[in-house]
Amino acid sequence: MRHAISVYVDNQAGVLSRVVGLFSGRGFNIESLSVAPTLDPAKSLMVITTTGNEQVLEQIKKQLNKLINVIKVVDCADREYVEREMILVKIKAEKETRAEVLRIADIFRAKVIDVSPKSYTLSLTGDKRKLEGFVEILTPIGIIDFVRTGTVVMAREMQGRRKLP
Amino acid sequence: MKKITGAQAFIEALRCEGVTHAFGYPGGAVLDIFDAIMDARDIQFILSRHEQGAVHAADGYARASGRVGVCLVTSGPGATNTVTGIATAYMDSIPIVVFTGQVPTHLIGNDAFQEADIVGITRPCTKHNYLVKDVCDLGRAIKEAFYIARTGRPGPVLVDLPKNVMNSTVNFKYPESVNLDSYCPTYKGHQGQIRRIMGVILKSRRPVIYAGGGVTLADASRELAEFARKLKLPVTTTLMGMGAFPSGDPLSLGMLGMHGTYAANMTVTNSDCLIAIGARFDDRVTGKVDEFAPKAKIIHIDIDPTSISKNVKVDLPVVGDCRMVLRGMLAELAGKDGDLAEMIAQTEPWRREIDAWKEQQPLRYCRSEIIKPQYVIEMIDEIAPDDTIVTTEVGQNQMWTAQFYKFKEPRHFLTSGGLGTMGYGFPAAIGAQAAFPGRTVIDIAGDGSIQMNIQELATVVQYNLPVKVMILNNGYLGMVRQWQALFYKKRYSHTSMAVSPDFVKLAEAYGAKGLRVTRPEDVKDAIQEALRIPGPVFVDFVVDPEEDVYPMVPAGAPINNMLLV
Ligand SMILES: Cc1ncc(C[n+]2csc(CCOP(=O)(O)OP(=O)(O)O)c2C)c(N)n1
Ligand SMILES: [Mg+2]
Numbered sequence: 161m162r163h164a165i166s167v168y169v170d171n172q173a174g175v176l177s178r179v180v181g182l183f184s185g186r187g188f189n190i191e192s193l194s195v196a197p198t199l200d201p202a203k204s205l206m207v208i209t210t211t212g213n214e215q216v217l218e219q220i221k222k223q224l225n226k227l228i229n230v231i232k233v234v235d236c237a238d239r240e241y242v243e244r245e246m247i248l249v250k251i252k253a254e255k256e257t258r259a260e261v262l263r264i265a266d267i268f269r270a271k272v273i274d275v276s277p278k279s280y281t282l283s284l285t286g287d288k289r290k291l292e293g294f295v296e297i298l299t300p301i302g303i304i305d306f307v308r309t310g311t312v313v314m315a316r317e318m319q320g321r322r323k324l325p
Numbered sequence: 326m327k328k329i330t331g332a333q334a335f336i337e338a339l340r341c342e343g344v345t346h347a348f349g350y351p352g353g354a355v356l357d358i359f360d361a362i363m364d365a366r367d368i369q370f371i372l373s374r375h376e377q378g379a380v381h382a383a384d385g386y387a388r389a390s391g392r393v394g395v396c397l398v399t400s401g402p403g404a405t406n407t408v409t410g411i412a413t414a415y416m417d418s419i420p421i422v423v424f425t426g427q428v429p430t431h432l433i434g435n436d437a438f439q440e441a442d443i444v445g446i447t448r449p450c451t452k453h454n455y456l457v458k459d460v461c462d463l464g465r466a467i468k469e470a471f472y473i474a475r476t477g478r479p480g481p482v483l484v485d486l487p488k489n490v491m492n493s494t495v496n497f498k499y500p501e502s503v504n505l506d507s508y509c510p511t512y513k514g515h516q517g518q519i520r521r522i523m524g525v526i527l528k529s530r531r532p533v534i535y536a537g538g539g540v541t542l543a544d545a546s547r548e549l550a551e552f553a554r555k556l557k558l559p560v561t562t563t564l565m566g567m568g569a570f571p572s573g574d575p576l577s578l579g580m581l582g583m584h585g586t587y588a589a590n591m592t593v594t595n596s597d598c599l600i601a602i603g604a605r606f607d608d609r610v611t612g613k614v615d616e617f618a619p620k621a622k623i624i625h626i627d628i629d630p631t632s633i634s635k636n637v638k639v640d641l642p643v644v645g646d647c648r649m650v651l652r653g654m655l656a657e658l659a660g661k662d663g664d665l666a667e668m669i670a671q672t673e674p675w676r677r678e679i680d681a682w683k684e685q686q687p688l689r690y691c692r693s694e695i696i697k698p699q700y701v702i703e704m705i706d707e708i709a710p711d712d713t714i715v716t717t718e719v720g721q722n723q724m725w726t727a728q729f730y731k732f733k734e735p736r737h738f739l740t741s742g743g744l745g746t747m748g749y750g751f752p753a754a755i756g757a758q759a760a761f762p763g764r765t766v767i768d769i770a771g772d773g774s775i776q777m778n779i780q781e782l783a784t785v786v787q788y789n790l791p792v793k794v795m796i797l798n799n800g801y802l803g804m805v806r807q808w809q810a811l812f813y814k815k816r817y818s819h820t821s822m823a824v825s826p827d828f829v830k831l832a833e834a835y836g837a838k839g840l841r842v843t844r845p846e847d848v849k850d851a852i853q854e855a856l857r858i859p860g861p862v863f864v865d866f867v868v869d870p871e872e873d874v875y876p877m878v879p880a881g882a883p884i885n886n887m888l889l890v
Contacts, residue, residue, distance in 0.1 A: 170507070173456075174456075177448065178448055218634065219631065219635060225630070228452075230507055231506060
């Protein structure tokens with residue numbers, strides 16, 4: 161089961177390595193990871209997506225909590241949450257495909273953030289499934305370069321309502 | 326407040342922590358600290374002959390005394406030499422603080438002379454570690470290091486001290502308290518959960534306590550004994566729990582697991598209620614996990630939430646300090662005399678069944694003309710004073726000691742349980758002896774293991790630490806040979822100690838005493854003589870080379886599947 165965990169940590173040198181070392185040392189899996197300081201610059205928020213059965217997830221959360229520099233661990237599965245990641249795609253856009261690329265970008269509400277005579281660079285945010293759909297459509301046209309962030313998540317304020325697309 | 330150097334502040338900090346002993350080894354990066362230590366007459370510094378020895382000594386000091394052990398070494402190779410000692414303490418949850426020198430901050434990352442990223446190297450085997458980059462952070466780092474080492478589930482903490490930090494000056498004031506929002510161990514168990522487990526225990530018909538090192542660490546053995554006796558609960562202990570419940574007590578089953586007693590393993594396997602206290606379901610205890618205590622409701626009391634349901638699914642966990650939880654459990658008995666009497670009556674047949682197992686298959690060995698190692702241990706137990714501290718090395722010597730020495734008190738048996746570190750026992754004995762100069766300290770050693778830190782002979786002679794090393798010399802890496810005999814068709818691949826030093830001459834070369842015993846009838850006299858000699862002694866017992874440790878559960882088998890003598 162895929163699972164997102166928010167980990168609030170001290171914003172200090174070496175803390176990332178403690179967290180990542182814990183995962184590798186105990187054979188836990190990290191699917192994606194995103195880290196940045198919070199509004200309080202003394203703390204950072206790490207969002208880790210991982211996979212594992214219930215027992216493994218329980219261990220992951222407990223082991224994270226045990227690290228001295230971990231302030232709080234929030235399991236997103238306990239609440240409804242929204243998730244986003246972002247990709248940048250540099251895509252071939254020559255005469256025949258230039259218009260089509262823009263049309264696809266429009267459909268997905270992606271932005272053109274760089275242009276050259278032979279390519280466009282697009283950015284798109286969304287949840288994992290949306291991004292995967294986008295990449296699938298673009299692949300036949302010719303992806304030149306591709307980069308993707310880790311997932312970030314936030315609990316929904318009003319639990320139990322329909323999510324916006 | 327006057328300005329002092331980082332090195333002087335370091336000494337001041339140790340004083341504030343009440344440190345009276347430190348073990349270590351000097352070098353370039355810690356010259357300033359060693360210079361300051363020379364003036365600190367109130368801290369006895371013991372110079373080991375290898376940094377691994379210094380860490381094990383600090384660990385032995387901590388295990389024997391319950392105080393935090395302190396170790397100080399230089400950067401680079403000095404620091405890397407501590408890793409085995411730190412990992413040993415980590416696996417057994419022993420509170421030590423290891424201070425390492427480091428190259429000056431402006432050289433860190435430059436592959437400077439004697440630079441090692443010891444904070445990076447020890448991250449997975451410390452409870453926490455620090456690199457102090459600014460002398461203003463020194464006090465806080467040391468304060469936190471001691472606090473983290475001794476609280477919650479104890480463990481080793483490393484503090485890395487760059488040379489320029491230690492020779493710069495600071496207006497020093499040692500912090501009075503720690504301020505760690507993200508670290509607050511749970512001591513008090515959940516009251517409702519304690520009530521629930523007492524309900525289950527009082528209704529059980531085949532209960533057993535499985536007690537581990539956590540009982541000793543929490544100083545809970547008195548509460549454990551009171552609880553077990555009040556409810557007439559049989560008690561088995563892990564290797565780390567030896568002494569947490571007195572071996573001679575009729576309720577004691579001895580050790581469980583791979584080399585556990587027949588009674589202990591049968592009791593656990595047939596139990597309907599396993600009460601784990603300060604134990605962590607190690608694979609050497611459980612054998613095949615799926616068949617461990619298969620009929621039992623599993624209750625687990627532990628201060629570390631990660632221990633719960635890590636290896637074995639727990640039905641009723643209580644996170645908390647073993648002593649506080651046991652007190653809570655005893656308090657729950659108030660006004661339940663009827664239930665208690667009923668339970669004791671109902672569990673009588675169970676205790677009789679257990680007594681029958683004890684009688685059927687006691688620990689035993691065959692006597693012969695050659696000295697049997699088990700006999701040596703029985704004789705040491707018989708002759709040594711009651712307050713003797715026994716350490717062991719690793720291998721058969723360790724298992725036989727756990728089986729045949731009747732430990733009655735906690736902190737009397739120091740052994741590397743989790744990591745199984747050969748070479749632990751001798752330096753650990755040094756630490757224990759430093760903590761208790763007036764008590765007898767004995768390392769029960771193997772001929773292989775003792776060679777791993779034999780250089781510490783110089784340390785015991787220099788400081789006149791009268792440690793007695795009883796070598797069970799079987800000429801083999803006996804425990805490995807035993808596995809080769811049982812599971813590898815007796816192909817003894819590189820387990821013969823074909824060449825060993827003459828331990829008697831070796832001891833003498835260092836200025837200690839050496840004795841050799843080759844006949845069973847001389848064993849007692851030799852032990853008595855060794856204890857009579859005022860200084861350190863090596864006794865080389867030439868024992869049966871192919872004696873094996875039994876019972877034995879083959880790795881991965883259920884624990885009721887025992888090979889018996
Ligand atoms: C540092 C280290 N290396 C290797 C081992 C593996 N090992 C476990 S027991 C053992 C044999 C120990 O031999 P000895 O000290 O003579 O003890 P005996 O079993 O003969 O009593 C070995 C090599 C270990 N536990 N620790
Ligand atoms: Mg041997």
